[in-house]
Amino acid sequence: MNASKTDTRLGLAITLAVAAFLIGPVVLSVLAGLTKNYFVGLSSGLTLRWIEQVWSLYADTIWRSFAVALLTLAICTVVGVPAAWVLTLYRGRLARALEELLTLPVAVPGLASALALIVSWGTVRGLRGSIWFIVIGHVLFTLPFMVRAARASMHGADLATLDEAAATLGASRTQRFLQIVVPNAASGIVTGALTVLTLSIGEFNLTWLLHTPLTTTLTVGLADSYASMRLEIASAYTLVFLLMLVPLLVGLQWLAARGDRPSRIAPTRTSSP
Amino acid sequence: MARRGWIWFAVPAATLFLAFWLLPMAGLALIGAEIKDGQSAYLTVLTRPQYWISLFNTVALSLAATLATLLLALPVGRFLAWHRDFPGRRLLMSLLMFPLAFPGVVVGFLIILLAGRQGVIGNITSWLTGDRMVFAYGMGGLFLGYLYFSLPRCIGVLAAAAEQIDASLLEAARTLGASPWRRFVDIELPALTPALIGAGAMSFATSMGAFGTAFTLATQIDVLPITIYNEFTNYANIPVAAALSIVLGLATWAVLYVAHSLAGARLGAAG
Numbered sequence: 001m002n003a004s005k006t007d008t009r010l011g012l013a014i015t016l017a018v019a020a021f022l023i024g025p026v027v028l029s030v031l032a033g034l035t036k037n038y039f040v041g042l043s044s045g046l047t048l049r050w051i052e053q054v055w056s057l058y059a060d061t062i063w064r065s066f067a068v069a070l071l072t073l074a075i076c077t078v079v080g081v082p083a084a085w086v087l088t089l090y091r092g093r094l095a096r097a098l099e100e101l102l103t104l105p106v107a108v109p110g111l112a113s114a115l116a117l118i119v120s121w122g123t124v125r126g127l128r129g130s131i132w133f134i135v136i137g138h139v140l141f142t143l144p145f146m147v148r149a150a151r152a153s154m155h156g157a158d159l160a161t162l163d164e165a166a167a168t169l170g171a172s173r174t175q176r177f178l179q180i181v182v183p184n185a186a187s188g189i190v191t192g193a194l195t196v197l198t199l200s201i202g203e204f205n206l207t208w209l210l211h212t213p214l215t216t217t218l219t220v221g222l223a224d225s226y227a228s229m230r231l232e233i234a235s236a237y238t239l240v241f242l243l244m245l246v247p248l249l250v251g252l253q254w255l256a257a258r259g260d261r262p263s264r265i266a267p268t269r270t271s272s273p
Numbered sequence: 274m275a276r277r278g279w280i281w282f283a284v285p286a287a288t289l290f291l292a293f294w295l296l297p298m299a300g301l302a303l304i305g306a307e308i309k310d311g312q313s314a315y316l317t318v319l320t321r322p323q324y325w326i327s328l329f330n331t332v333a334l335s336l337a338a339t340l341a342t343l344l345l346a347l348p349v350g351r352f353l354a355w356h357r358d359f360p361g362r363r364l365l366m367s368l369l370m371f372p373l374a375f376p377g378v379v380v381g382f383l384i385i386l387l388a389g390r391q392g393v394i395g396n397i398t399s400w401l402t403g404d405r406m407v408f409a410y411g412m413g414g415l416f417l418g419y420l421y422f423s424l425p426r427c428i429g430v431l432a433a434a435a436e437q438i439d440a441s442l443l444e445a446a447r448t449l450g451a452s453p454w455r456r457f458v459d460i461e462l463p464a465l466t467p468a469l470i471g472a473g474a475m476s477f478a479t480s481m482g483a484f485g486t487a488f489t490l491a492t493q494i495d496v497l498p499i500t501i502y503n504e505f506t507n508y509a510n511i512p513v514a515a516a517l518s519i520v521l522g523l524a525t526w527a528v529l530y531v532a533h534s535l536a537g538a539r540l541g542a543a544g
Contacts, residue, residue, distance in 0.1 A: 004453045011352030015365070018349050018424060023368050025383035025421075028393065032386065039391060079289055082282035089279055098287060105294050107526050109482025111498050112518035115505065116297035119304060119515070140294050143286065173278060202376040204485040205498075209505075219485075223378045226489050231391065238379060245374050253367065 026242070033236035050236035054225075058237060061221035062244075068131055068217055069200040072138040076196050079139075080146035081189060085181050087147065088154040102147060105140040110205030113140060118209060131215050137206035142199050146192035153188025154181065191255050198248045201241075218244075298522075305516030314512035318520060324500070328520070331497040334412060335480035338419035342427050342476050343469060345420075350431030351461070354438070373425045377418075377485020384418045384490065385409045410491045418486040423476035430475070434468030435461070467536040474532030478525045497521050 033051065036044040083102070087095050105113050117137060122128050159181055166176045182189070204219040211220050218241060225234045305314045318324045353366070372380070388394045388409040398406035408414055438461060446456045484498040492499060497517065505514035 007453060008352070008355070011348050011355070014345060014348045015352045018345055018428070019365060019368050022372050022421065022424060024393075025387050026371070028386045029383060075289075079285045083286035086279050086283035098283065101295070102286065102290055104526070105290075107478065107529050108298075108522040109484070109498060109518075109525060111482065111484050111501055112301070112522040113294060113298070115501075115514060115518050116301040117293060119511070120297035120300045121293070136293050139289065143289075147286070177282070198374050202374055202379075204376040204378050205482070208484070208488070209502075219376050219378055222376075222382075223485070223489065226378065226382050226385075234382060235386075238382060241379065249367075249371065249374060253370075 029235045029238050030242070031235075032232055033239040035232065038231050038235070050232045051240065053233055054237045054240055057229075057233075058218075058221045058225070061216050061218050062240070064131060064215065065201055065218035068134050068138060069197050071131070071135045072142055072200045073193055073196050075135070075139045076143050076146040077189065077193065080143050080192070081150050081182065081185070082177065084147045084150035084185070085154060085177065088151055089160060099147075103144040106144050110137075110141065110203075111209065113137065114206045114209035117206075129212050129214060131217075134207055134210045134215060134217065137210050138200045138203055141203060141206060142196040145195045145199065146189075149188045149192030149195060150185050151188070153185045153191075159184055187255065187258075191252065194248050194252045194255070198245060198252070201244060201248075301515045302519050304512055305519050307512050309512050314516035315519075317513060318516045324517065327495050327497050327500045330412075330495050331481055331521075334415060334496065335419065335477050338416055338423060338480050339473050339476045341416075342420055342423040343473055346424055346427035346431050346472065347465070347469070349428050351435050353428070353432040354435030357436075369428055370425050372421065373429075375422065377422065377483050377487075378489045379485075380418050380422050381414075381486040381489025384414050384421065384486070388414055388417060411494065414490045415487055415494055415496070418490065419476075419480045419483060422483070422486070423479065426479075427472040427476055430468050430472040431465065434465050438464045470532050470536040474529050474536075478529050481521065481525045481528070 031042065032038045034046050034048070035042055036047045036049075083098075087099055114137060117133070118128075121133070121136075127133055162180050162184075163176050166180055171179070201218060204223065207217055207219055208223065211217060216224070222234075222237055222241060225237045229237075305318075307313065310317070349369070353362075356362070375383075386392055388407065390405075390407055390409075392407065392409060395405045395407050398404060409417075442460050443456055446460055451459070482498060484502065487494050487496055487499050488502070492503070498521070501514050501517045501521065504510045504517065
């Protein structure tokens with residue numbers, strides 16, 4: 001193409017350096033989680049002992065994170081997909097405002113949203129100590145991603161016309177939504193669903209403030225292991241977390257490559273680490 | 274039109290948002306205004322130097338990390354856009370995008386593996402010079418962490434924007450005798466400006482609110498998210514924590530909003 005030789009070489013060098021910076025520590029972490037003694041090095045031999053210990057120490061956090069992620073996904077789908085359809089149909093000022101508002105929990109630091117939730121809803125009996133408190137936080141944070149992904153695939157097809165045609169034939173609103181809108185937006189909804197699961201499993205800022213000792217999740221457990229466990233266990237736990245992410249990310253990439261590209265994994269605003 | 278009836282389908286989302294975010298946020302803003310020790314927490318926050326220092330640290334660090342991220346992400350994005358077909362490109366892309374899904378705590382841990390007490394950088398420097406270089410547990414580590422989670426986001430945005438540049442423009446400039454540098458400054462940079470503003474704002478905003486990374490590295494680092502957390506848990510000073518959260522939230526949102534409209538205006542002027 002247009003790029004000169006020096007340009008290409010410099011670009012390649014920086015790209016490789018950045019890739020090394022991003023992936024190097026991940027490789028280190030994986031190795032540390034599988035090495036008998038990290039301070040001695042790889043020569044001490046490989047082992048699955050640390051993974052087993054992580055399982056016996058933290059299995060409950062992993063199951064709880066799955067539960068939170070699935071509940072979050074269920075609510076996001078039931079609430080977000082209809083909202084996405086409304087935002088596709090209405091282009092007025094009110095719809096724009098609602099769309100902007102829904103993305104606020106992503107733009108504003110999770111710490112602030114979590115404090116607000118605790119102050120207003122923390123005293124409700126039975127809620128503060130249950131995983132629903134965490135689910136609520138996760139729904140606020142992930143809903144915009146579901147809405148955006150679903151909307152992206154509703155936008156392309158001329159669904160509004162199909163919908164009106166079905167309406168003149170006497171189909172009820174719920175029928176039209178479930179039989180015309182949802183099937184046509186399926187690829188976007190699946191993309192949104194994988195994004196929601198990925199974000200929920202990895203969410204920390206809200207979760208750390210919303211959790212109680214009886215509702216620790218994966219990322220809370222990770223923070224705990226970083227603070228108080230030996231390096232190998234912390235690494236093995238991180239490895240388990242990465243292994244959970246991989247299928248979700250591969251799925252997202254596969255969907256994005258499948259042509260219609262409803263949305264990238266990196267929407268314009270993403271989670272705050 | 275038959276469309277009118279659909280509005281009810283947005284009610285659950287709007288209700289959820291209102292009940293669990295907007296009203297609680299308003300409540301939080303009010304708590305910050307409560308009078309305690311003779312003045313409202315907002316006034317306390319605005320008049321005590323310790324909070325100003327914390328805010329200054331957060332802004333300076335986020336700004337530095339954002340600039341460094343853009344400087345690195347720009348050549349990577351360009352490289353990926355100019356070379357769309359080489360063996361291993363998909364793998365490289367996946368590797369560059371993989372850290373997008375990492376929470377801040379994990380990023381903090383990875384920085385410790387890199388620059389912590391038993392980190393690689395420490396091993397290499399102690400082997401080379403005899404002195405162990407350890408900088409994970411302070412501002413240096415935090416800077417590296419912010420760089421780590423900002424890079425994938427910015428690379429994605431900049432690569433996508435660079436792909437949109439009309440190659441024939443660059444070709445024409447070359448035949449007219451423009452040097453590579455001139456072509457970069459006069460054609461590429463203006464075309465990439467909206468993406469640079471957008472990516473920069475996103476990186477800045479995420480850095481401002483990043484709690485997990487700082488939390489893993491050290492709870493003594495004086496940045497705003499940590500200050501808020503300490504006020505809330507260690508001192509149970511809820512009004513001040515509330516006021517600081519509102520300040521942080523407003524500042525972050527404002528940066529994103531300004532960048533959004535700025536990038537939009539630029540885009541309009543270019544097209």
